[in-house]
Amino acid sequence: MSDAFLEIKELKAHFPVERGIVFRHQIGTVKAVDGVTLSLRQGEILGLVGESGCGKSTLGRAVLQLIPPTEGTVILAGRNLTQLKGSELREARADFQMIFQDPYASLNPRMTVFDTLAEAIRAHKEIPGNELPLRVSRLMEKVGLSPRFVKKYPHEFSGGQRQRIAIARALAVEPKLIVADEPVSALDVSIQAQIINLLAKLSREMQLTLIFISHDLSVVKHISERIAVMYLGKIVELGPAAKVFERPLHPYSKALVSAVPIPDPVREKKRERIILSGDPPSPINPPSGCPFHPRCPYAIADCARIVPKLENFDPERQGACIRMREINRVS
Amino acid sequence: MPLLEVNNLRTSFHTRHGIVRAVNDVSFSLEKGETLGIVGESGSGKSVTCYSLMRLIPQPPGKIEGGSAMFDGVDLLKASPEQLGSIRGKRISMIFQDPMTSLNPYMRISEQLIEPLLIHERIGRADALNRGIQILQEVGVPDAANRIRSYPHEFSGGMRQRVMIAMALITKPELLIADEPTTALDVTVQAQILDLVKKMQRELGMAVIWITHDLGVVAGFCQRVQVMYAGRIAERAATDELFAHTAHPYTRALQKSIPALQPKGKSLYTIGGMPPDLSQPIAGCPFVPRCEFAQEQCNQPVGLKSIGTNHDTACLRVQKGEVNLQQPEPEPAQKT
Amino acid sequence: MTAEFPTVTQHTDQVEAGHSLWQDAWHRLRQNKMAVVGAVFVFLLALASFLAPFIAPHSYEQTNLAIGATPPSPAHWFGTDVLGRDLLSRILYGGRISLSVGLVATAVSVIIGVLYGSISGYIGGRLDVVMMRIVDILYSLPFIIFVILLMVIFGRNIILLFMAIGAVEWLDMARIVRGQVMSLKKQEFVEAAVALGLRKRRIILRHMIPNILGIVVIYSTLIVPSVMLLEAFLSFLGFGVQPPMSSWGTLINDGAKDMEEYPWLLIFPALFFSITLFSLNFLGDGLRDALDVRASKD
Numbered sequence: 001m002s003d004a005f006l007e008i009k010e011l012k013a014h015f016p017v018e019r020g021i022v023f024r025h026q027i028g029t030v031k032a033v034d035g036v037t038l039s040l041r042q043g044e045i046l047g048l049v050g051e052s053g054c055g056k057s058t059l060g061r062a063v064l065q066l067i068p069p070t071e072g073t074v075i076l077a078g079r080n081l082t083q084l085k086g087s088e089l090r091e092a093r094a095d096f097q098m099i100f101q102d103p104y105a106s107l108n109p110r111m112t113v114f115d116t117l118a119e120a121i122r123a124h125k126e127i128p129g130n131e132l133p134l135r136v137s138r139l140m141e142k143v144g145l146s147p148r149f150v151k152k153y154p155h156e157f158s159g160g161q162r163q164r165i166a167i168a169r170a171l172a173v174e175p176k177l178i179v180a181d182e183p184v185s186a187l188d189v190s191i192q193a194q195i196i197n198l199l200a201k202l203s204r205e206m207q208l209t210l211i212f213i214s215h216d217l218s219v220v221k222h223i224s225e226r227i228a229v230m231y232l233g234k235i236v237e238l239g240p241a242a243k244v245f246e247r248p249l250h251p252y253s254k255a256l257v258s259a260v261p262i263p264d265p266v267r268e269k270k271r272e273r274i275i276l277s278g279d280p281p282s283p284i285n286p287p288s289g290c291p292f293h294p295r296c297p298y299a300i301a302d303c304a305r306i307v308p309k310l311e312n313f314d315p316e317r318q319g320a321c322i323r324m325r326e327i328n329r330v331s
Numbered sequence: 332m333p334l335l336e337v338n339n340l341r342t343s344f345h346t347r348h349g350i351v352r353a354v355n356d357v358s359f360s361l362e363k364g365e366t367l368g369i370v371g372e373s374g375s376g377k378s379v380t381c382y383s384l385m386r387l388i389p390q391p392p393g394k395i396e397g398g399s400a401m402f403d404g405v406d407l408l409k410a411s412p413e414q415l416g417s418i419r420g421k422r423i424s425m426i427f428q429d430p431m432t433s434l435n436p437y438m439r440i441s442e443q444l445i446e447p448l449l450i451h452e453r454i455g456r457a458d459a460l461n462r463g464i465q466i467l468q469e470v471g472v473p474d475a476a477n478r479i480r481s482y483p484h485e486f487s488g489g490m491r492q493r494v495m496i497a498m499a500l501i502t503k504p505e506l507l508i509a510d511e512p513t514t515a516l517d518v519t520v521q522a523q524i525l526d527l528v529k530k531m532q533r534e535l536g537m538a539v540i541w542i543t544h545d546l547g548v549v550a551g552f553c554q555r556v557q558v559m560y561a562g563r564i565a566e567r568a569a570t571d572e573l574f575a576h577t578a579h580p581y582t583r584a585l586q587k588s589i590p591a592l593q594p595k596g597k598s599l600y601t602i603g604g605m606p607p608d609l610s611q612p613i614a615g616c617p618f619v620p621r622c623e624f625a626q627e628q629c630n631q632p633v634g635l636k637s638i639g640t641n642h643d644t645a646c647l648r649v650q651k652g653e654v655n656l657q658q659p660e661p662e663p664a665q666k667t
Numbered sequence: 668m669t670a671e672f673p674t675v676t677q678h679t680d681q682v683e684a685g686h687s688l689w690q691d692a693w694h695r696l697r698q699n700k701m702a703v704v705g706a707v708f709v710f711l712l713a714l715a716s717f718l719a720p721f722i723a724p725h726s727y728e729q730t731n732l733a734i735g736a737t738p739p740s741p742a743h744w745f746g747t748d749v750l751g752r753d754l755l756s757r758i759l760y761g762g763r764i765s766l767s768v769g770l771v772a773t774a775v776s777v778i779i780g781v782l783y784g785s786i787s788g789y790i791g792g793r794l795d796v797v798m799m800r801i802v803d804i805l806y807s808l809p810f811i812i813f814v815i816l817l818m819v820i821f822g823r824n825i826i827l828l829f830m831a832i833g834a835v836e837w838l839d840m841a842r843i844v845r846g847q848v849m850s851l852k853k854q855e856f857v858e859a860a861v862a863l864g865l866r867k868r869r870i871i872l873r874h875m876i877p878n879i880l881g882i883v884v885i886y887s888t889l890i891v892p893s894v895m896l897l898e899a900f901l902s903f904l905g906f907g908v909q910p911p912m913s914s915w916g917t918l919i920n921d922g923a924k925d926m927e928e929y930p931w932l933l934i935f936p937a938l939f940f941s942i943t944l945f946s947l948n949f950l951g952d953g954l955r956d957a958l959d960v961r962a963s964k965d
Contacts, residue, residue: 051517052488066862093864106855110877112685119873123863152685158605159373166859173863188372189544193588193599200598215517218591222599242595259522261547263589265571268551275526276519347694 004075005042006063006177006209010035011072013055013062017284030283032058034233035072037310042077042176043207045200047224047241049217049256053283055233056213060179063211064096065089076177094124097170101182103162107154113140113165114150120172143168144198160191167198171206178203179211184219196223217260221245229253232283232291235310239317249319249328251296290321298327333360334538335384335506340398340408342376342383345391349610353379355562357398358635363505366532366539368553368570370546370585374606376562377542381508383408385425386415402506421451424499428511430491434483440494441479447502466497470527489520493527500531507532508540513548525552546589550574555641558582561607561617564635568642577656578644580622616647624654692881695957702953705946712943716762725753727760728911736929746931748921754932757913758939764914765940768829768898769891775833776894777887780840781879785871787841788848799845802838810835814901828907832894843886847879881958888951892944915940 013033016026032055040046050056061067063074065081074081076096084092100106107116117136121127127135137147143164154162163183170178180199184192200223203210214220220227220241227244229237229252237250248254258274276295281287287294293303300323308320313328321327342354354376361367371377382388384400384407400407402423405414427433435443444467445459454462460479467475470493483491492512499507509528513521525548532539541553549556550570557567558581566579577583587593587600604621607613615630616622622629626648633647648654696702715722724744731751739746745754787798814831821827851857852875860870899916901907908914915936922933 051519064862066858090864090866093862098859098862100855100859102855106859108856108860108874108878109688111873112687119865119869120863123865148682149685151682153687155688156685169859169863189546189585190372190588190602193590193601196590197598197601216590217518218589222590222593222595255519259518260591261518261521261545261551262591263546263550263574263586265550265574268547273522275522 004039005044005077006038006040007073007075008036008038008063009073009075010037011059011062011074012036012070013058013067014070028284031233031286032283033062033069036230036233036235038228038235038238040209040211042209043203044226045203045210045212045224047220047227048211048213048230049215049220049227050230051215051256053232054230055283056230057181059230060098060181060211060213064098064179065093066098091124094173095175096177096179097173097175099163099166099170099178099180099183101185103159103166103186104154106166107162107169109154112151112153113145116165116169117172120169123173139168139172142171142202144194158191159187160194163187163195164198167195167202171202175208177209177211179213181213182215183212185214185216192219199223217245217256229256232281232286234291234320236292236320237318238310239313243317247328249313249317249324250292250321251298251327252292253319255295255297298323334363334365334402335361336399336401337380337384338399338401340380340383340400341396342379342388342393343396344393346610351609353393353562353609354383357559357562357564359557359564359567361506361538361540364532364536364538365555366541366553368549368556369540369542369559370544370549370556371559372544372606374561374609375559377559378510379562380559381425381510381540381542385419385423385508386410387425417451420447421502422504423506423508424502424504425508425510426492426495426499426512428514430488430495430512431483433495434491436483439480439482440486444479444494444498444501447498451502462501463497466501467494469531470494470497470500471523472497488516489523492516492520492524496524496527496531500535503535504537506538506540508542510542511544514543514545521548528552546585547591558585561613562609563617564643564645565618566644566646567635568639572639572642576639576642578638578642578649579646580624580654580656581618583656584621616645624648692954692957696953699953699956701949702957705949705953708942708946709950712762712939712946713766716759716766719756719759719763723753723756723759725756727752727756727913729753736925736932738929738931745935746929748932749925749929752911754918754935757918758915758936761913761915761918761936762939764825764908764912765895765898765916766943768825768832768914769895771829772832772836772894772898773887773890775830776836776840776890777883779833780837781844781876781883783837784841784844784846785848785875785879788845789852789867789871789875791849791852795845799842802841805835806838825908828898828901832897832901836890836894840883840886840890843882844879847882848875851875851878881954885951885955885958888947888954892947895940895943915943 011033012035015030015032017028017030018024019027036059038046048056048059058067062069065084069082072082079092081092114136117139118132121132121135136150140147140150145161145164145168154165157165183199184195187195196219199210199212202208212220212223224241226239227241228235229244229250231252237244237248237253244253245257248257255274255276258272262268262271274297281291281294289304289306290308293299296303302322306322308322310318310320311324313319313324337360338358340354340357344351344353357376357380369377369380379388383395386407388395395408398408402418405418407415407418410418441460441463444463445456448454448459448462449456464475464479467479472478472490472493486494495512513524516524528539529552541548543549553570555568556570556573558565558579560581565581566573568578573582577586584602588602590599593599602621607617607620614632616633619625619629629647633645635643635645636650637643638650644650649656729752731747734747734751736749737743737747743753743755745758747753748757783798787795817827817831857870857874860874895916898907898914899919902914902917903920908917918936919933919940922936926933
């Protein structure tokens with residue numbers, strides 16, 4: 001798509017596993033991200049879901065070049081990020097930022113809010129000192145924090161407030177793309193809603209492209225236009241959020257959706273549960289063929305041989321399963 | 332006779348910034364074999380309540396200010412070390428949120444697993460090991476006979492939690508207290524764990540207290556639910572009843588802020604404001620600053636009152652019948 | 668601290684003061700009685716030594732062969748040594764040497780060690796390997812030979828003594844700081860700083876070092892005593908302070924020689940030395956307890 005704002009092409013992030021003290025040699029590879037291709041419009045919000053170990057956090061970091069990708073390219077607004085190095089890369093970082101999961105660990109505990117935000121504001125721009133207080137105040141108000149807390153330290157805030165500070169910091173450099181890695185997972189339910197609303201609003205107002213990573217499908221469904229489901233380093237399903245959630249195509253997506261607890265006892269008792277057997281596999285020793293086949297209730301013999309590609313199911317939706325059409329036949 | 336009867340439990344923390352009343356006059360009871368869910372957010376007192384019962388609160392700065400917790404004729408809050416020792420770990424077991432920090436990384440699973448057996452029941456090591464292998468199989472650890480000799484770090488998160496459950500259940504306790512044991516786990520693993528606990532509960536006939544912030548988990552798993560806010564019980568009822576006829580504004584606000592139940596496209600409902608500072612005395616209902624139904628009368632002290640069969644609420648206006656929370660209302664004014 | 672911060676809303680709110688983790692730690696430290704006692708003692712001893720020229724009753728070098736070694740008396744509170752010199756005065760002046768060697772050498776080693784360890788730990792890779800091998804090599808050098816070499820080349824000099832000791836002690840500090848920095852590097856706020864596009868220099872100075880200061884401070888209070896002991900040893904060997912100047916170390920050595928006949932010559936310097944070491948250790952323990960506690964999370 002030529003109008004794609006963010007293009008990720010066959011992105012891979014492989015890590016060698018080494019053994020030996022004297023003669024270190026490689027005995028295997030962790031294929032954390034194994035060939036991901038995605039395109040996003042400007043201002044789009046994409047939800048990226050999957051469970052621990054599926055590679056979603058690694059994907060987020062690889063896109064932002066916080067982890068050097070092993071293969072593949074990332075093109076943002078026409079600029080190839082994967083080719084940038086050294087101070088070029090450092091300067092380009094103003095365009096793409098990250099919001100982390102743990103709101104406590106992602107703020108320097110010895111810096112006040114003012115220090116943290118002023119540092120971000122000045123990271124790539126020369127701003128005279130006397131303008132800083134005003135800019136910092138504006139930034140705080142934008143994320144819903146009262147400027148009277150500007151001299152306080154992270155530990156004096158609640159989790160939700162700290163996350164707002166982190167969001168303000170990411171916004172300070174005026175980025176075009178933000179990757180939010182499980183930004184609400186560590187927060188209480190009532191606070192999650194506040195932060196989700198805030199991110200949605202900011203994205204709309206500032207035409208920010210947002211990749212929202214979470215293991216919580218219901219949170220992601222709400223804020224995203226499209227959802228990508230990851231399993232063992234690959235995207236197994238991609239489509240509009242509501243459809244992926246209500247009528248998932250891929251067997252893994254089906255299991256994921258069915259495992260989400262519904263806070264309504266009547267519906268909860270009635271619905272069909274797909275309980276997966278076994279543990280999520282480790283990315284060092286992925287199964288042959290389709291990575292999901294050992295746990296898949298629909299697996300057939302071919303599934304152990306063929307690696308499914310992400311294919312179109314209809315113009316809007318894609319899935320990576322050789323039995324996709326059979327399983328989802330409209331009855 | 333209820334299995335566990337807690338009356339007027341009060342626990343506070345004496346900190347430099349004041350006395351934090353974490354649990355403020357909480358009473359509840361639990362029948363044999365029953366599943367009770369305790370729901371609340373951080374600071375609600377849900378965990379501190381159960382830690383107080385098990386006497387796991389560090390005694391400075393914590394202090395159990397008053398109340399009783401009767402378990403089979405013994406008041407857990409005042410029991411002697413011997414009495415407590417024979418109950419804790421044997422008749423009442425507890426599992427925690429983070430299995431990695433609850434398991435000793437330097438000891439094999441076998442040692443940690445059979446320890447409660449060796450202490451509480453005088454059986455030999457060989458017998459204890461067999462029971463250990465058996466319970467590991469029952470909780471779904473594959474190849475239990477060999478894996479019992481592994482160390483905690485050799486297991487995945489979900490497996491470790493199963494091991495924790497095995498450790499808690501090996502003495503066939505009458506009551507299992509689970510403090511957010513699946514919060515840190517993936518949703519599919521959580522589903523497996525919940526299924527497992529349900530199965531073991533049926534087999535052992537034990538009661539379960541499940542502490543969580545997730546109303547969804549409660550909906551599918553617990554028979555009764557108790558919602559806590561600011562160290563007090565806000566509402567208590569059978570699960571179906573709580574969801575169908577919500578009787579406290581906080582419970583309703585909680586339900587409304589869950590993304591799963593909200594239509595896409597609009598902003599999510601949020602509960603405005605912040606939880607109260609528990610080191611300051613609160614005159615009336617603690618939810619007043621954030622409640623859309625609050626009135627002047629809500630500032631007087633209000634207690635838990637029954638409004639139906641086994642349905643209690645601490646909302647004065649609901650008790651008086653002034654407010655019906657089932658009415659769908661027009662776009663609520665959102666306080667930010 | 669209330670400053671008016673401009674806001675874009677109509678009313679200007681008063682800015683609330685924040686209180687940092689250092690303030691929390693300071694409060695905890697004040698509550699630790701032993702640490703406070705230790706700090707007070709160190710302070711008093713340092714003050715006394717500093718004011719030695721004003722408060723010492725006698726000169727530290729004035730000999731009085733007529734009286735020789737005398738036990739404590741109203742004229743000489745701590746007695747006199749074999750050459751008739753007043754012990755109290757010698758202890759006070761000696762304190763200046765011992766304490767200043769302790770502090771200066773420690774300061775030198777801390778500064779070098781922190782910078783070296785931070786750079787090595789943060790940059791990592793080959794630079795780290797090379798830097799740490801240099802540290803290993805320096806460790807294996809026999810310290811005494813090294814000091815002798817320096818003394819031979821540059822002559823006997825108290826400043827040189829400071830430098831020599833500092834130059835050896837920084838190795839430990841560098842290793843410790845490097846370890847701390849390496850584990851700190853994995854913290855998310857460091858990743859966030861990298862993601863912001865901050866320069867490495869800024870990350871090290873503004874994000875790493877303030878967060879390892881706790882360990883550095885604690886470790887420093889333990890280096891000071893060991894430096895003082897080292898100084899005593901060197902002075903004994905003839906490389907440090909030379910008579911008639913004294914340090915507590917030399918006084919103890921001299922006292923030990925005649926301890927059966929003139930026990931006071933050993934007891935008093937040893938007492939001062941020990942009290943200082945104990946005080947510093949209590950202070951160090953208190954600092955560790957105060958700084959190590961995890962800051963209050965919710």
